[in-house]
Amino acid sequence: MLPVDATLADLLQEPERKPRLLVVDDQPTNIQVLYRVFADDCQVFMATSGTQALHTARQEAPDVILLDVMMPDMDGYEVCRQLKQDSRTRDIPVLFVTAHHEAQEETRGLEMGAVDFITKPINPAVVRARVRTHLTLKRQTDVLKHLVFIDALTHTFNRRYFDERLGEEWGRAQRTGKPLSLLFADVDFFKQYNDVYGHQRGDDALSQVAHALKQAALRPGDVVCRYGGEEFACLLPDTDLDGALQVAQRMKKAVRALGMAHAASHVAGVLTISAGVAVRTPTSTGDANALVALADAQLYRAKTQGRAQACAAVLD
Numbered sequence: 001m002l003p004v005d006a007t008l009a010d011l012l013q014e015p016e017r018k019p020r021l022l023v024v025d026d027q028p029t030n031i032q033v034l035y036r037v038f039a040d041d042c043q044v045f046m047a048t049s050g051t052q053a054l055h056t057a058r059q060e061a062p063d064v065i066l067l068d069v070m071m072p073d074m075d076g077y078e079v080c081r082q083l084k085q086d087s088r089t090r091d092i093p094v095l096f097v098t099a100h101h102e103a104q105e106e107t108r109g110l111e112m113g114a115v116d117f118i119t120k121p122i123n124p125a126v127v128r129a130r131v132r133t134h135l136t137l138k139r140q141t142d143v144l145k146h147l148v149f150i151d152a153l154t155h156t157f158n159r160r161y162f163d164e165r166l167g168e169e170w171g172r173a174q175r176t177g178k179p180l181s182l183l184f185a186d187v188d189f190f191k192q193y194n195d196v197y198g199h200q201r202g203d204d205a206l207s208q209v210a211h212a213l214k215q216a217a218l219r220p221g222d223v224v225c226r227y228g229g230e231e232f233a234c235l236l237p238d239t240d241l242d243g244a245l246q247v248a249q250r251m252k253k254a255v256r257a258l259g260m261a262h263a264a265s266h267v268a269g270v271l272t273i274s275a276g277v278a279v280r281t282p283t284s285t286g287d288a289n290a291l292v293a294l295a296d297a298q299l300y301r302a303k304t305q306g307r308a309q310a311c312a313a314v315l316d
Helices: 028-037 052-059 076-083 103-111 124-148 160-178 190-197 199-216 242-257 288-304
Strands: 020-024 043-047 064-068 092-098 116-119 178-187 224-228 233-235 273-278 309-314
Touching: 020 028, 020 052, 020 224, 028 043, 028 103, 028 124, 052 064, 052 076, 052 190, 052 224, 064 124, 076 103, 092 124, 103 116, 116 224, 160 178, 160 224, 160 233, 160 288, 178 190, 178 199, 178 224, 178 242, 178 288, 190 199, 190 273, 199 233, 199 242, 242 273, 242 309, 273 288, 288 309
Parallel strands: 020 043, 020 064, 064 092, 092 116, 273 309
Antiparallel strands: 178 233, 178 273, 224 233
16 A cells, blocks of 8 residues: 555655566466566566466555466466456556467457567566566556545545445455444534634644544554545444444544644543444444444434544444
């Protein structure tokens, strides 16, 4: 995941980690040839079958895949087709590497979604140059796609990203049978804060609150988004009710610890948040919209019961 608080110029720089390259070929000698070409510059993963290639691509998220066409269990065209149907792998550039020279084979590969077609025996300099080109293009595409999902003020993810990620996490929770928690957090008496301190101070306060919320969401898979106005949403995969309430308490403490004076607050002399938590368990019915509605209802309950607190419920 790219850092959400970086500038476009920062993100376009070469990444600190080595690019991740997946080489797929049923002949180990061919894999070794390509490994020697890229070992110094890339983190190279290897697969000797189509099935193994699909598994590795989903687990390791390579930046580029070099894919042989002729393999016994599943040919490269079928592997490419399945890669392009999976949301986790569809954006990975696939370069076919094959002994075929026919134009119709190249056309077929490109129609399957491959970005390039390299013939054997390979020329190391040519393969290296083509991989470098597609790594650069993917990096730039990733940056631009990433920035579409960033809130300009708080540098958290935005509502658009939340909507997409919610659907993905709901589907994953259904497949794995693990809980999914959703937390809504709202800055208490924020309109009054703006009235007293001005909108510039209000914007600065939201930025600091967003940073505090991200710091309190400890795991890489926990996602904090600006949902709208002074409201934030946090998706917590593989998190049950107790775990989600712990996150909510950490967030409350983190925002209060900022110590931002709020003379117009009716619950504290500093800025605080209220939180609503909803949890999907393996036995829950309903859909992702029901989870959102429940979290929103719990946030409303926290506000009506005095604010600066967290309320929670489990989806039926």
